[in-house]
Amino acid sequence: MSVLNPLKPSERMKIPRQESIEQSANDRSRNFLEVSFGLNEERARVEATRCLECKNPICTEGCPVEIDIRSFIQAILQKDYLGAVKKIREANSLPAICGRVCPQEEQCEAVCTLGKKNPAVAIGKLERFVADYEMENNLFSVPEISIRREGKVAIVGSGPSGLTCAAELAKLGYKVTIFEALHAVGGVLRYGIPEFRLPRKILDLETERIKALGVEIITNFVVGRTATIDEFFGEWGFSAVFLGTGAGSPHFMGIPGESASGVYSANEFLTRVNLMKAYQFPDYDTPIRAGKRVAVIGGGNTAMDAVRTAKRLGAEKAHLVYRRSKKEMPARVEEVHHAEQEGIEFLLMTNPVRILTDGQNWVVGMECQRMELGEPDDSGRRKPVPIPGSNFVIDIDTVIEAVGQAPNPIIQATTPGLKIGKKGVVVTDESQRTSRDGIFAGGDLSRGGATVILAMRDGKLAAAAIHEYLSRKQTNHEDDSPLYTNSYCQYIS
Amino acid sequence: MFPILGKEQLSPTITKFVVHAPYIARKRQAGNFVIVRVIETGERIPLTIAEGDSDEGSITLIVQAVGKTTKLLCSKEIGDQLVDVVGPLGNPTEIAKDSVVACIGGGVGTAELYPITKALHEHNNKIYTIIGARNKDLIILESEMAECSDHLFVTTDDGSYKRKGLVTHQLKDLLDAQVEIDAVYAIGPLPMMKAVSQLTEHYGIKTYVSLNAVMVDGTGMCGGCRVSVDGQMKFACVDGPEFDGHEVDFDELMKRNRTYVDFEQEADRTYCEAHKSRVVA
Numbered sequence: 001m002s003v004l005n006p007l008k009p010s011e012r013m014k015i016p017r018q019e020s021i022e023q024s025a026n027d028r029s030r031n032f033l034e035v036s037f038g039l040n041e042e043r044a045r046v047e048a049t050r051c052l053e054c055k056n057p058i059c060t061e062g063c064p065v066e067i068d069i070r071s072f073i074q075a076i077l078q079k080d081y082l083g084a085v086k087k088i089r090e091a092n093s094l095p096a097i098c099g100r101v102c103p104q105e106e107q108c109e110a111v112c113t114l115g116k117k118n119p120a121v122a123i124g125k126l127e128r129f130v131a132d133y134e135m136e137n138n139l140f141s142v143p144e145i146s147i148r149r150e151g152k153v154a155i156v157g158s159g160p161s162g163l164t165c166a167a168e169l170a171k172l173g174y175k176v177t178i179f180e181a182l183h184a185v186g187g188v189l190r191y192g193i194p195e196f197r198l199p200r201k202i203l204d205l206e207t208e209r210i211k212a213l214g215v216e217i218i219t220n221f222v223v224g225r226t227a228t229i230d231e232f233f234g235e236w237g238f239s240a241v242f243l244g245t246g247a248g249s250p251h252f253m254g255i256p257g258e259s260a261s262g263v264y265s266a267n268e269f270l271t272r273v274n275l276m277k278a279y280q281f282p283d284y285d286t287p288i289r290a291g292k293r294v295a296v297i298g299g300g301n302t303a304m305d306a307v308r309t310a311k312r313l314g315a316e317k318a319h320l321v322y323r324r325s326k327k328e329m330p331a332r333v334e335e336v337h338h339a340e341q342e343g344i345e346f347l348l349m350t351n352p353v354r355i356l357t358d359g360q361n362w363v364v365g366m367e368c369q370r371m372e373l374g375e376p377d378d379s380g381r382r383k384p385v386p387i388p389g390s391n392f393v394i395d396i397d398t399v400i401e402a403v404g405q406a407p408n409p410i411i412q413a414t415t416p417g418l419k420i421g422k423k424g425v426v427v428t429d430e431s432q433r434t435s436r437d438g439i440f441a442g443g444d445l446s447r448g449g450a451t452v453i454l455a456m457r458d459g460k461l462a463a464a465a466i467h468e469y470l471s472r473k474q475t476n477h478e479d480d481s482p483l484y485t486n487s488y489c490q491y492i493s
Numbered sequence: 494m495f496p497i498l499g500k501e502q503l504s505p506t507i508t509k510f511v512v513h514a515p516y517i518a519r520k521r522q523a524g525n526f527v528i529v530r531v532i533e534t535g536e537r538i539p540l541t542i543a544e545g546d547s548d549e550g551s552i553t554l555i556v557q558a559v560g561k562t563t564k565l566l567c568s569k570e571i572g573d574q575l576v577d578v579v580g581p582l583g584n585p586t587e588i589a590k591d592s593v594v595a596c597i598g599g600g601v602g603t604a605e606l607y608p609i610t611k612a613l614h615e616h617n618n619k620i621y622t623i624i625g626a627r628n629k630d631l632i633i634l635e636s637e638m639a640e641c642s643d644h645l646f647v648t649t650d651d652g653s654y655k656r657k658g659l660v661t662h663q664l665k666d667l668l669d670a671q672v673e674i675d676a677v678y679a680i681g682p683l684p685m686m687k688a689v690s691q692l693t694e695h696y697g698i699k700t701y702v703s704l705n706a707v708m709v710d711g712t713g714m715c716g717g718c719r720v721s722v723d724g725q726m727k728f729a730c731v732d733g734p735e736f737d738g739h740e741v742d743f744d745e746l747m748k749r750n751r752t753y754v755d756f757e758q759e760a761d762r763t764y765c766e767a768h769k770s771r772v773v774a
């Protein structure tokens with residue numbers, strides 16, 4: 001036991017897990033401000049004392065980027081919050097974001113020793129606390145880059161995988177340029193995850209920090225259309241490319257009525273609200289038909305975000321329709337819990353079969369059927385099967401489908417020789433190398449829909465692999481040629 | 494930022510802009526479009542690339558002022574900047590070679606048809622062009638179209654210029670006069686493209702139409718632009734914008750395109766009230 005925490009393990013176990021301070025469900029379901037204010041200093045310190053400071057801190061193994069969790073918690077015990085966040089930053093460059101959106105209950109907190117008999121240490125909340133401390137007190141310092149290396153790297157996509165890969169390579173001394181199709185940086189963090197879970201000022205700040213490392217960011221540039229990967233290697237003079245274009249192409253269920261007005265993909269609904277600020281119409285020009293009685297289909301984070309957004313836009317009834325039970329929902333537990341508090345109505349073991357429309361093609365209802373768990377399928381999970389004769393209609397005016405998404409095919413279609421796997425993902429080896437020399441990939445593009453932290457992990461691994469690749473390679477390109485000419489400075493955001 | 498290099502009024506409500514966008518200028522092909530956001534608080538709208546000049550690094554956009562965003566855009570002057578222009582998006586048009594084609598443009602759709610007609614002309618096709626509009630003021634690019642067509646016909650709904658009637662009347666006359674046409678390229682308002690497609694289906698002529706669905710990103714990410722083609726869901730921005738006119742469910746798309754009319758009217762009204770003195774009716 002450490003001198004910092006005199007409590008015996010049995011005493012630590014008795015301390016209740018500390019809860020975040022939150023806006024009341026009633027208030028927050030009517031605004032877009034952040035739901036949770038996190039732990040205050042007092043609670044964070046109490047929470048830190050719960051940690052058993054295990055000799056073999058298994059929590060680190062549960063973390064996809066292997067943060068030294070025990071050490072950062074010990075720094076909190078010493079009131080060295082900056083030291084704590086620095087410890088995290090050794091492994092994770094976006095702690096304020098991960099502390100908010102990671103599914104800790106499936107990662108570090110799932111394996112935490114304390115968690116075997118008691119609630120696990122609130123590792124994510126502690127991460128957020130120290131990251132916010134650093135942010136609020138303006139304590140972040142841009143790392144010195146002592147060395148300049150030869151080789152220019154193009155990063156395609158500015159989601160968490162691309163941002164991480166760019167930052168790691170810039171720190172190694174490479175010249176890095178990010179190309180982003182949209183007009184704003186961040187990928188799903190910008191257009192998907194709502195403001196009430198991830199305030200945009202955090203994302204803006206992280207973007208500034210990445211620019212401060214010397215990374216150039218070019219928005220409004222659709223790789224594959226505005227220029228191809230082969231042109232990057234040719235006239236643009238890049239020696240390696242990382243693809244982090246995500247899985248942004250939405251699936252639809254394929255049921256009748258999906259072309260009706262009032263049916264959205266979650267991507268469209270969330271993009272209108274988050275990226276285009278449709279909730280501020282007419283101050284912002286993008287409209288959204290938010291609906292008074294909304295049904296969101298799906299059980300993941302995307303579904304949860306869409307249904308809670310619909311509620312905030314004024315829906316009187318906001319349903320979540322999911323064909324399995326709550327236990328199987330892939331969403332973070334905290335989001336499910338928050339959604340329930342906010343009055344979202346869960347229609348579980350329920351599957352939509354048809355969207356009903358009026359003569360003008362507006363949504364007027366949705367026919368659903370009840371499901372029950374049938375025989376186990378190949379994966380051993382019991383498959384939901386429809387109960388005959390259980391059909392019923394819900395009275396709604398808006399449907400939002402959050403039933404999965406696939407990689408956008410533009411890059412794959414314009415880059416010959418790139419091996420594509422099941423469901424359109426780009427195939428990589430364990431170092432994130434693709435089938436083509438000099439091209440690396442990661443995040444949702446190679447996983448087909450995963451998490452922020454796994455995307456970051458891939459970005460980090462790819463940066464290491466690119467470093468190795470460029471170190472080995474004798475580059476033929478003149479590195480002192482200017483990467484930018486005045487004619488396309490306009491793209492640099 | 495994308496500065497405006499040139500501006501020309503083609504009709505009281507239709508404006509031609511030349512915009513600095515060197516990468517798009519180099520890559521664009523007939524049939525491509527860009528997504529434009531005029532100001533920081535603006536919406537993203539698709540506009541067809543009418544022409545590109547890779548030496549000057551510019552593209553030409555032709556815009557009809559119909560709602561808030563297009564009115565705002567048309568109020569911009571040389572030297573002003575557009576905040577975002579991204580592209581070239583969509584699949585380029587399949588350009589026939591050494592055949593006989595009809596190019597049919599309705600209203601501002603003629604601006605979208607122009608680069609295609611030019612490309613068809615360069616590929617040694619014999620071209621019958623028909624352009625039509627509600628009235629004389631809305632007929633654009635007549636001399637440009639004449640230059641790249643073998644025959645040019647003009648119709649106006651109200652008869653204020655050239656033949657009174659619809660483009661389909663002219664097309665039907667040609668077909669009934671036994672003019673052998675291998676393919677039709679039709680771009681204009683949805684009811685016009687629907688009417689052309691119905692007519693050519695009857696005559697068994699392959700017909701390409703370009704669908705102006707409501708778009709957000711223009712890169713296949715939102716699905717807002719989905720259309721039904723041969724009973725299948727397609728995204729107009731990445732699978733199109735051109736489709737076989739005989740397979741498109743026009744009625745469905747017309748209804749979908751009305752999803753935001755009331756919002757559009759409200760935005761337009763607020764804009765016009767705030768800019769009374771500057772806006773052309």
Ligand SMILES: Cc1cc2nc3c(=O)[nH]c(=O)nc-3n(C[C@H](O)[C@H](O)[C@H](O)COP(=O)(O)OP(=O)(O)OC[C@H]3O[C@@H](n4cnc5c(N)ncnc54)[C@H](O)[C@@H]3O)c2cc1C
Pocket residue numbers: 101102103156157158159160161162179180181182186187188189192193221222223224244245246247248270301302303305332408410411442443444445449450451452453455
């Ligand atoms: C609504 C929603 C909520 C989520 N909530 C959570 C959560 O709480 N926790 C969690 O861990 N995960 C969550 N996820 C999943 C997580 O966001 C993703 O796994 C992660 O963002 C993937 O990162 P990425 O870098 O691979 O790609 P993305 O974040 O998808 O970024 C890809 C970027 O590439 C750009 N791009 C695409 N094509 C091109 C091109 N041709 N040229 C240039 N740029 C291009 C895109 O515009 C985009 O900006 C959520 C996802 C969604 C949709």
Ligand code: SF4
Pocket residue numbers: 050051052053054057058059060069070111112113114115121123
């Ligand atoms: S496993 Fe849990 S108790 Fe052990 S060091 Fe990690 S956080 Fe602390």
Ligand code: FES
Pocket residue numbers: 707708709710711712713714715716717718719728729730731
């Ligand atoms: S405009 Fe979003 S998918 Fe086509």
